[in-house]
Amino acid sequence: MTCSILVGGAWGDEGKGKCITYLCDSDKPDIIARAGVGPNAGHSVEFNGEKYGLRLTPSGFVHTGAKLMIGAGVLVNPDVLFSEFENLKKYNVKERMCVDPRCAIIKEDHMNRDKSSQHLAKKIGSTGSGCGPANSDRVMRTIDLARDIPELEEYITDVSLACNEAIDNGEEVFIEGSQGFALSLYYGTYPFVTSKDTTASTFAADVGVGPTKIDEVINVFKAYISRVGEGPFPTEMTQKEAEEKGLEEYGVVTGRRRRIGYFDMELAKESCRINGATQIALTCVDRLYPDCARTQDFNDLSVDTKKFIEEIQSETGVPVTIISTGPDLKDTIDLRNELL
Ligand code: GTP
Numbered sequence: 001m002t003c004s005i006l007v008g009g010a011w012g013d014e015g016k017g018k019c020i021t022y023l024c025d026s027d028k029p030d031i032i033a034r035a036g037v038g039p040n041a042g043h044s045v046e047f048n049g050e051k052y053g054l055r056l057t058p059s060g061f062v063h064t065g066a067k068l069m070i071g072a073g074v075l076v077n078p079d080v081l082f083s084e085f086e087n088l089k090k091y092n093v094k095e096r097m098c099v100d101p102r103c104a105i106i107k108e109d110h111m112n113r114d115k116s117s118q119h120l121a122k123k124i125g126s127t128g129s130g131c132g133p134a135n136s137d138r139v140m141r142t143i144d145l146a147r148d149i150p151e152l153e154e155y156i157t158d159v160s161l162a163c164n165e166a167i168d169n170g171e172e173v174f175i176e177g178s179q180g181f182a183l184s185l186y187y188g189t190y191p192f193v194t195s196k197d198t199t200a201s202t203f204a205a206d207v208g209v210g211p212t213k214i215d216e217v218i219n220v221f222k223a224y225i226s227r228v229g230e231g232p233f234p235t236e237m238t239q240k241e242a243e244e245k246g247l248e249e250y251g252v253v254t255g256r257r258r259r260i261g262y263f264d265m266e267l268a269k270e271s272c273r274i275n276g277a278t279q280i281a282l283t284c285v286d287r288l289y290p291d292c293a294r295t296q297d298f299n300d301l302s303v304d305t306k307k308f309i310e311e312i313q314s315e316t317g318v319p320v321t322i323i324s325t326g327p328d329l330k331d332t333i334d335l336r337n338e339l340l
């Protein structure tokens with residue numbers, strides 16, 4: 001049994017939501033643990049004809065046999081968590097949720113400071129979700145932790161202990177990262193980044209699992225790139241070009257229009273290296289190559305698409321094991337049996 005980490009390869013919104021839902025559905029993890037910054041994330045999940053937007057709940061929630069956990073490194077806004085419990089009632093999310101007592105808590109004041117800060121809101125283009133000010137208070141050691149919040153008492157669990165015991169018992173643990181490599185506070189396009197490192201090593205630390213316990217790191221890329229907020233974007237195309245190619249996108253959390261660009265091989269190589277990627281999942285291939293929409297067999301992909309995938313593989317040295325050709329879970333080419 002394995003412990004896997006899923007990470008975003010670029011500036012977030014790579015379609016991690018769909019990949020996690022697909023991987024958790026087929027791999028049936030016993031624990032799905034959320035890592036990453038906090039409710040600044042927005043993951044989209046489409047399942048059985050319904051669409052869900054998530055900010056804290058692990059995207060693997062549709063696999064109802066799994067325990068859902070939020071690791072100590074993740075910032076929790078209890079209001080966001082409780083509203084997701086309501087929206088996801090039919091999946092028993094509330095009953096399966098475990099929150100580490102050491103998670104730091106986002107309050108109204110953090111959101112107000114985020115939204116009213118000229119530097120964060122205007123210059124960086126933050127999501128306004130309070131994550132930056134909360135992580136700053138955490139470093140100053142003035143923030144409340146989940147163990148101090150009575151409303152969270154029934155969910156409090158030592159997530160690190162639970163994950164490590166599960167791994168030792170031969171169970172499957174799936175760690176969900178959020179954001180993306182190029183938003184990392186250390187390795188991203190500083191200062192136009194988020195308030196924490198967003199690479200695989202930090203995601204392992206977020207849930208309290210040591211590096212020797214990790215078997216797979218799945219790096220997710222979209223076939224093109226998107227970025228919300230300010231900052232450098234070497235392969236950016238004009239909005240007109242994005243429209244002509246049918247690639248415009250809008251953010252899940254903020255509703256902002258995303259900037260769009262071409263796939264960046266140099267970024268992909270660096271992202272695979274620093275994340276220690278063992279697999280690549282490539283999403284939205286159908287949006288770049290419409291003739292591949294809903295294709296489920298690698299042999300049916302067009303010559304250009306195959307060439308693109310092979311180039312990614314040879315440049316990064318990492319096998320492209322999952323190819324997503326549409327929003328539905330069925331629109332997936334899964335080469336893990338052939339390539340691993
Ligand atoms: P993460 O932040 O990485 O989780 O990405 P996201 O889930 O936030 O991505 P986004 O909000 O941009 O949503 C992606 C949308 O595209 C969702 O509606 C998905 O269902 C859909 N989607 C995911 N993979 C594919 C794909 O391969 N092809 C197409 N056409 N749509 C996809």
Ligand code: IMP
Pocket residue numbers: 011012013037040041042124125126127128129130131132178179183192193194195228229230
């Ligand atoms: P913050 O994390 O809200 O402070 O925002 C800092 C930068 O990271 C801004 O450019 C945001 O748009 C970006 N960002 C943070 N989280 C995500 C995400 O999940 N997807 C895409 N961009 C994000």
Ligand code: MG
Pocket residue numbers: 012013014041042043044252
């Ligand atoms: Mg997103």
